[in-house]
Amino acid sequence: MNKTPLLFINVIIIATCGLIYELLAGTLASYVLGDSVTQFSLIIGIYLSAMGVGSWLSRFIEKNVAERFIEIELAVAVLGGTSAPLLFLTFASLSFFSVILYSVVFGIGVLVGLEIPLLMRILKDEFDFKELVARVLALDYVGALAASILFPIFLVPTLGLVRTSLVFGAMNAAVGLWGTWLLAHLLKPNKILVLRIKAVLVIALLIIGAIKSESLTKLAESELFQETIIYAKSSYYQRIVVTRSRTGFALFLNGNLQFNSFDEYRYHEALVHPAMLAYDGEPKNILVLGGGDGLAVREVLRYKSVEKVTLVDLDPAITNLAKNLPLLVDLNKDALNNKRVKIINSDAFVWLDQNKTEPFDVVIADFPDPNNFALGKLYSTRFYKLLKEKLRPDSTLVIQSTSPLYARNSYWCIVNTLEASGFKTKPFQTTVPSFGIWGYVLAKQKDFEIPKEVPKDLKLNFLDSDSFVSMFDFPVDASEPEDDLEINRLDNQALVRYYEAEWRRFE
Template sequence: MIDRPQPYVGSARLPVPAGLGRGFVLASVFVCAACGLVYELELVAVASSLVGDSVTQASVVLSVMVFAMGVGSLLAKRLRCHAAAGFGYVEALLALVGGGSAMALYASFAWLGGARVVLVLTSFTIGALIGAEMPLLMTLIQRIRAQDPGGAVADLFAADYVGALVGGLTFPFLLLPLAGELTSGLLTGVVNALAGGLVVQWLFRHDLRGRARYRLLAANGCVLSLLLVGTAFVGPFEEAARRAVYGDDVRVAVHTAQQELVLTGGATRAEWPAAGELRLFQDGRLALRGRQARAVHRGLVRPAMEGGPRDRVLIVGGGDGLAVREVLRFRGVREVTVVERDPGVVRLARRDPGLRALNRGALDDPRVGVVNADPFDWLRERVRSDAARFDVMISALPAPEGSAGPKLYSQEFYGLAARALADEGRLAVRAGAPGGRARDFWTVDATLRAAGLRPCPYGAGRRFLLARPAKPAPPTCLGERRTRVPPSTLMHPRYAE
């Protein structure tokens, strides 16, 4: 591979002492690294909410960006002779692409029908620009004061890694809760453009001659203007994209700390013919449909409630109140505990007239207690404290395909559920449909068995599993063959939806 001649490394004319100049460069490395990681996490978060399967989206973003960083490092070799101008243009373009990446994904998903291609292209572009930063910064810091290359690299990477730590913690705990995904990206782009522009336009301004300085200044000004204007139009953009995805009957849209909740259609049955059937979407996934909601939850709850004692009932998920409504229809229920991770779902189910009409205000019943916590952690702490056991457990979670909480379908979770059940307790689980995604259904079945429970499939249309604590199997004679009972024979028509 033929490399270009080494750039001239001379002492740069700085407006401050050399030591302070190096400090400014390292500070810019810190800020740019923080912004780069925010872009990365933002891409993963937006892609997971739009497409689902967070593991796949994170793998795609990380692998493409790391590969692109290597490509960007090679391409940056051609810019070393003009390191200051090159770094300025790289940061301006990175701020524009990274800051607008979330809006680009939303626009592609809403109006083009998919976001995978845009996700890969955006990840590659951001990765290439991030990879181009380090060679240029290495050249700039050596121009301030020549030093051992190993020491210079150590300083740069130290600032880079610390900045990545700060960016990684700032995004989920500060930016996302306070500003949301789209505004967070745009504001991060503004910070990125200011950090890069300040280093070049002030610290290395003598390296820019004549028109080059004004062209770079104009580029930074255009980028900052576009990002700031974008923050002013985030609201109308989200509304237009939401209507393109869900239709014109969007009635409520709420961003919680965990997800986006969207209600479409009329609030009452009388409004459904004209305004559309009531539907609840959680991060773009249909979670509830008005005409089917009661039948689905009745099919899930009734077999477990009719199978024995039902004094104490635990509902995992179920913040919409529909499973609670079905549970309260049975006599003898003294206590119902609802463990819902997202308090926004419970708040919406209590206040929205459409959801409240479906659940009939079940969440306000004095026998019902709502706990806003992660169900896995809450159940583990309860088992450790040896608290009273439950007669019935209802897992009112979405079917395992595309589920946002895979650990709630794990052997560990079902093992905790088995320990929290009374001797005659029952656990009802929504497991999907054998005719649709058979692998998901039978994976849940096998996981329940591995956790010491005896599952039995039931339901028509949708498929559920009713599990009880396993009892020791009677000994079999030598040579006796065990035959597998076909699942269809276990589905009682009484529990058909």
């Protein structure tokens, strides 16, 4: 029996695989580079034009068409199958990412573009030209539909991007292997075995990859992060991970969530605006400590009066990410490239201790929670006294202070420590869905009133005058505990110990 017509099934699979690779590339590109419209548009454009190049190149293949066809199919399997893992591995080096991305898309496009003309030439002796064109093109487009439905509904949710890529690569190679039987009569007998060995090797490689893909892409982080990891890097100081989900993206430092793009505006509006509005005059000179993601700076820059923002963050890897990762640049409105902003990469404690500066009008302390001794010192009486030397008598200060609900002693320890350092405080809290009930402390060196008005022209998404005032009310279960709390000093690090004890309950 002539098995050649069975090659039409090949067409469907080839078409499906081709489109899957294209969708994978588009998705990854929009994860990492942001702006999905541009990314999908570019990927589709490059892919289709590359197919055109492939089709045109097919004219240079004159002999051994069947053998070339199977070889090309194996090549697509390798390149397409490894495309997603390859792109994952290059996340860390952002500058190379786009180069590799577009080269991979172009390469796959050229190979897929070669396939259909070669297949039509193989089948041309079996069918009328009319019949051939109708069948091949129909199946090609139907295959594309299958892919575009399967991809969002089934593949991404169940397999994830990396395994989808590897599984379809393997399928592609399997079709190639099957082809060695279908086209056996067109292949030189001595080549058949070679092609089969190659195909089996490719399949084995991709299947092993698919099984191991968990450890390959996520390593120990797979259990930690439920979402897709789109950026992961160990800096000198910490492990930085950015994940992406349908609702947005999130930044993790050493596995601790720093923000989720979906609700970070609540956190950052609450952090920044009370301090800015509680300043009696027009705030001009601002100090932001920690907060290397640039999101607090974004809020600060809403004030036209601000002339200078000094951002002190330990880790240059974070501030560089905030300046360069398109997703984050979009979110922080390019705050860290603003010419009013000066970035200093230093430990805030050491920087305050060793530098003289002009006094600041407003200081915003947006440090990670005090979960180790190196961070604990940034919440100590010594730290607040160092800070005092950089303030005017009427300057305002705000401290992000972990959750008064989950870590009640820790929160009120920070309040008491500020009081013990000579500050008058106004504790406040709000809800940030990603974090839960979250606490801050607003402080000045003299008695002061909570501001009552939030100017409309700030165009805030979360706070208005009513919601603003209500943040300063504390529910019973988050209010100051009756037991005496220790003051956090360098020589007792009481806060780190409270924090450890309280958060451990939730681990």
